[in-house]
Amino acid sequence: MRTYLLFFLIVVYVNYAFSKIEPEELKCLVCEQSINEMKQAINSIDPSKKVDVGGYHLDADGNYRSSKVISAAQSEVLLSEMIDQICDKMENYVRATWKSNGTLTLLNLLDSSGAMNSKMSEVDIIQDDDLNKSLQYYCSSIMEENEDAVIEYFRDNKDGLICSQIGLCGRRYVKEDL
Structure with missing residues (x-):
């Protein structure tokens, strides 16, 4: 009887120990899903939509000149607004x-x-x-702490896994299918 009880307790303990979620792995997954949501939102932006950026100067004749015209999907202002809203999607x-x-x-x-x-x-x-609710909390904290890196990643169309680059996904948690 004691052997069965001991065996039962070991099985329960092992099941409990392996069922715990590591916070680092969860943060990595939240980061990856948030970035995927950002990619989907950016892909839904009309590619023909352009934004004037840079210094707004008047020339000697009083005519307005903007420095540069870029795709709206690369606008830092738009990307920052998207970052602020993306974590709301984590409630799903x-x-x-x-x-x-x-x-x-x-x-x-x-x-x-x-x-x-x-x-x-x-x-x-x-x-x-x-x-x-912790998924939204993790998303918000990740995006707040790494907003500049995320904006740069999307603005400059960088390659690679941003969540690994900012140190949230170690080799152990990186997915190959992204």
């Missing part, structure tokens, strides 16, 4: 693990058309005490 995300391999993921409950995400049957939702 939940923590989950893939049934196939147990890997932690953040899953958007809704697909792009507003219907229930078809991948819901492929994951196990993780119930948490804060009703996933």
Whole structure:
């Protein structure tokens, strides 16, 4: 009887120990999903929309000259506004693990058309005490702390994984499919 009790306690402890979510991994996933949401929002901007940037000077004749015209998707003002709004989308995300391999993921409950995400049957939702409010909190803190780097990343159309570049995703958490 004691052997069964001991075995049961070990199984419960191991299950509990491996079911805990590492905050670093969660921050990495939140960063990646936030950047993906930013990419989708930027891709929805009309490419023909342009913005005047730079110094606004008058020439000797009193005519207005702007220094440069860029795509609206590269405007620092627009990117900053998007960063401020992007974390609101995290309320549609939940923590989950893939049934196939147990890997932690953040899953958007809704697909792009507003219907229930078809991948819901492929994951196990993780119930948490804060009703996933921490996802918005992590997003806000990540975007606040790294706003300049994120703006530069999108403004300059840089390559690579920005979440790794700003130190949120170590090699252990980097996804290959991004």
